[in-house]
Each structure stands twice: as structure tokens, then as C-alpha cells.
Amino acid sequence: MAAFDLVSALISPAVLCAALVVFGAYVVVLYVFRIYFSPISHIPGPKWAAATRWYEFYFDAIKNGKYYLEVEKMHETYGPIVRITPYEVHINDPSFFNELYTVSKRLDKDPWYYSWLNRTGSIFGTAQTDLHKLRSPIIKKAFSTASLSRVEHVLKGHIATLCRRIQESKEERKALNMSDIFRSLAVDVVTDLSLPESLSLLETPDYGREHADFVRTVTELSLFSRHLPWFIPLLEATPRWIVGLQGETALHVADGVKGQKNQAQRVIENNGRPIGSKNFPVVMNEVYKSPDLPPSEKTPKRLFDEISILIGAGSETTGHTMATITYHVLANPDVQEKVRKELQEAFTENERKEILSYKQLETLPYLNACISEGLRLATSVSGRLPRINHTAPTTYTSTSRSYTVPPGTPMSMSIRDMHYNEELFPDPWDFKPERWLGPAAKENEKWFAPFNRGARSCVGRLLAMAELQMAMGNIFSKWDVRMSEGVRRRDVEMEHDCFAPFPARDAPGVLIEVF
Numbered sequence: 001m002a003a004f005d006l007v008s009a010l011i012s013p014a015v016l017c018a019a020l021v022v023f024g025a026y027v028v029v030l031y032v033f034r035i036y037f038s039p040i041s042h043i044p045g046p047k048w049a050a051a052t053r054w055y056e057f058y059f060d061a062i063k064n065g066k067y068y069l070e071v072e073k074m075h076e077t078y079g080p081i082v083r084i085t086p087y088e089v090h091i092n093d094p095s096f097f098n099e100l101y102t103v104s105k106r107l108d109k110d111p112w113y114y115s116w117l118n119r120t121g122s123i124f125g126t127a128q129t130d131l132h133k134l135r136s137p138i139i140k141k142a143f144s145t146a147s148l149s150r151v152e153h154v155l156k157g158h159i160a161t162l163c164r165r166i167q168e169s170k171e172e173r174k175a176l177n178m179s180d181i182f183r184s185l186a187v188d189v190v191t192d193l194s195l196p197e198s199l200s201l202l203e204t205p206d207y208g209r210e211h212a213d214f215v216r217t218v219t220e221l222s223l224f225s226r227h228l229p230w231f232i233p234l235l236e237a238t239p240r241w242i243v244g245l246q247g248e249t250a251l252h253v254a255d256g257v258k259g260q261k262n263q264a265q266r267v268i269e270n271n272g273r274p275i276g277s278k279n280f281p282v283v284m285n286e287v288y289k290s291p292d293l294p295p296s297e298k299t300p301k302r303l304f305d306e307i308s309i310l311i312g313a314g315s316e317t318t319g320h321t322m323a324t325i326t327y328h329v330l331a332n333p334d335v336q337e338k339v340r341k342e343l344q345e346a347f348t349e350n351e352r353k354e355i356l357s358y359k360q361l362e363t364l365p366y367l368n369a370c371i372s373e374g375l376r377l378a379t380s381v382s383g384r385l386p387r388i389n390h391t392a393p394t395t396y397t398s399t400s401r402s403y404t405v406p407p408g409t410p411m412s413m414s415i416r417d418m419h420y421n422e423e424l425f426p427d428p429w430d431f432k433p434e435r436w437l438g439p440a441a442k443e444n445e446k447w448f449a450p451f452n453r454g455a456r457s458c459v460g461r462l463l464a465m466a467e468l469q470m471a472m473g474n475i476f477s478k479w480d481v482r483m484s485e486g487v488r489r490r491d492v493e494m495e496h497d498c499f500a501p502f503p504a505r506d507a508p509g510v511l512i513e514v515f
């Protein structure tokens, strides 16, 4: 009876009102403190963004990757340096890019921002510089020039599968969805090189549609996870039959994650030995066997995190860039004509019938200018990239004044801001391969960083370039390719910034016909 009375008293209107008043007062004091008394209160920006992270949550999680538009508006209103959250400062000034990303002192990544995928065991998700120094060398070596040369035949094998599937569709007079096909090609390559088993998506009837759906859905859901850290772990721990109640996409996600966990388990069970006929060092086996890594760095969770990121980082980026290049080359017939002419002059008819390697294609100026311009327009890592200097303040000087940002403050920039800057790249929305030819190219390179710069730049850069050269070079040298009716720029343009620049959900993708 006494307990009942106590509960009744606690939920009485008077107590609830008092609790609400106390909570309201706490929120007001907290917000006032953050806006006016925080160590970064001198950085301009909207009050709501300075007061609470729920502002970002609304635009990023609820509206699905739309905070970048708010950040763009903030820069228009407040200038090149803005406070975009209670804790973080964002800069839109290309002249500061090298200062933030290639300083001799290595900066940590912001752990809050980079924990969103719940893959902190991967080199990508590792915030601390020291831990990254331990984890990354083995993976960097696995994707170096020398390693890539050893797996040239593997790349050729996957491009041969791509070409076979394109030839089949030509004979069947069927349109091809290159947005799906390129993502699958990239998944097949990175999984073959890195995991016990390649996913072989190019061989599936729908060219890996389910897998693309899985990668996109996980990435989108992860935007919630940045603000609600229990979100992704909870989803991953939910039994499959409950997940199934949410529909087919949810099942693709559950199965995709399970598949990656199985691959990590197989690396361990096989003690890092290759499975089947693989005649090259498999990246995750090299990680597992490395004498430089302690056992705590070889747990199933850590291997799973690395596998998950290698698949995501190695496929969505490369696939999106290939789709973007293809769209723009086909949307500009004069460009396609120049690409074809260059390939015809560089190789004999017999050579063009074989699979051209990146080593044969990397010196062709016009093809590579198209690839650079595609990398610029695609900017396949669209997210802001926050770094933290824990030991020293950072000074940023705009044209009108200097700002000192205290140590420990996440400072971010977005590669996209630089790549779409009108002063650096006039008509930034236009596809102009000429930007990368002749004397202008050298100056433009200064403002070109699709793979970022410095210690945390892309480890898969050389692999990505080889894939881009081989996919584009082989397709445009072997077939007359045309865009299907109704394909629009919107099919490759970013609508949602989920770190990856996803086009609209209902955009069908780059459909082509082959002759």
C-alpha cells in the first residue's frame, strides 16, 4: 500500500510539473552556456546549431543526409568559418585544406563523427593516430604499387567478367544498369583481393542489386547511430525473424552483416591461409598473420570491422565514380568521340579485343582527364572530415580576421566545397576534361583531393585508379555505347550526404545500350 502511495505521489501532476520545470531550466542553462560561454562561442554560426546536436540530427538522420545543405547556407550567411554544432567548427576555404589534412603533426579523427558506422576496429574508423600507426601499415602495403602489380591478372579477370556480361546484354539487346554493375565490379574486386571469398556479384542475375541496397541502407541508418550510439549495435543484435518483420531490405541488411562476420570467422579458422586457388596474398589473411599486430588486434570483431569498411569504402566510392564518368561521357557526344579516337589510335584492333590493363591505359591523356573530371564531380566521399589537434590551438585567418580554435575542438572541411568552388573551377557543374590537360592542369591539381591528403588519405587510391582506367578504357574501346532514353543527371547527382553521396532513392541509375 505504502509503495503504491509513493508511486502515485511520484506521478502526481504536481511532481511531473516540477520535474519538467527543473529539466526545462537545465536545458535553458545548458544552451545559454554553450551559445555564450563555450570556448568556441566566438566562432560565428546559427544559435540553434551552437546550442544542440539535435539540430544536426534533424537534418541528417530524420531528413536523411541533408545537413550539408544547412552547412552551405551557414557559410553563405556567416562566412568561411562557422560553428556547425556545439563542439565543431567547419571551414570552407580551399587555402586551408593542406593546413588541416597534411600538417606534419598528424591529427586524430573526431571519434564521435567516425563512430557512426560502429566500425571503430577498422583503420578508417580508428580515431587515434597512434593506434592507426599500428593498424594501417599492413593494409597500406597490401594496396601499394608493388602489390597491385602482383594482382594485375586478378583485376583483368574481373574486367573480363564485366565485358562478358556487357557482350551478353548486347546480344540480348537489353539495357544495362551501369550504376549497379559498376558497384558490383568494385565489390567483386575488393572482396577477391581482401577476403577468403569474392562475392562474385557480377555473376548474379540482377548484378548485385540486393547488395547495393544493403550497403546503402546500412549507411543511411548509421546517421541515426552517430547521435544514438546504441542504434546500430541493437539492430545487429536483433534476431533475424524479428528483422524479417521489417521487410525484404531489412533482411538484406541482416544477411549482408552475417556474411561479413562469416568471412572474418573463416580468416581465423583457416589461420590466415588462402582458401581455394588464390595465388596472391589476401589482405585480411596478411592482417591476421602479421607478427606486428598483437592478438587483441585479431579478434573476430576487429577483423569484421575491417572487412566491412573495405567492402563499403572500396565499392560505393569506385562504383559511384564510374557511373558518374559514364554518364558525363555519354551526355557529351564530343567527349565520347575523343575518348574513342584516343583508344583507337593507341591500340590495334586485336589489342582492343583483349582486356586492356591499367598499365596500358594510365598514360592516355584524354581518358585520364575524363577520369579526373569524373572524380571531381563525383567527389565520392561527400562527408565532412573532422580532425582534432589535442595539443595546440589552430589559427584560421580569413580575408577579414583571424580566429583561434582551442585544442581539442573538432575542425572539419568538405572536399566537395573545394571541388565545386566556382573561382577554382569555373562552371563547376560542367564536365570539362580539358581542365586536366595543358598548363591549367598543374594549378587545378592543387585544389583536387578526391582521395584526401596526408596520413589518413585513401589506402585504396591506386586500386581505385586501376579499376577506373580498366573499366572505362575497356568499355569505350570495345563498344559503341549510348545512354538509354530518360536517364538524367539526377541519376548520378548527390541528393543525400551519407558520407557517401547518394543520388535520390528513386533515381533508376545510369542505363545504357550497347552496339
Ligand code: HEM
Residues within 6 Å of the ligand: 123, 124, 125, 136, 143, 190, 309, 310, 313, 314, 315, 317, 318, 321, 379, 380, 381, 385, 450, 451, 452, 455, 456, 457, 458, 459, 460, 461, 463, 464
Ligand atoms: C574512387 C574511389 C575512391 C575514393 C574517391 C576514395 C576516397 C577516400 C577518401 C576521401 C578517404 C579519406 C576519408 C577520411 O578522411 O575520413 C578514403 C579513405 C579510405 N579508403 Fe578510399 N576512396 C576510393 C576507393 C577506395 C578503395 C577501392 C578502397 C579499397 C581498398 C578504399 C579504402 C579506403 C580505406 C580503408 C580508407 C581509410 C584509410 C585510413 O583512414 O587510413 N577506398 N577514401
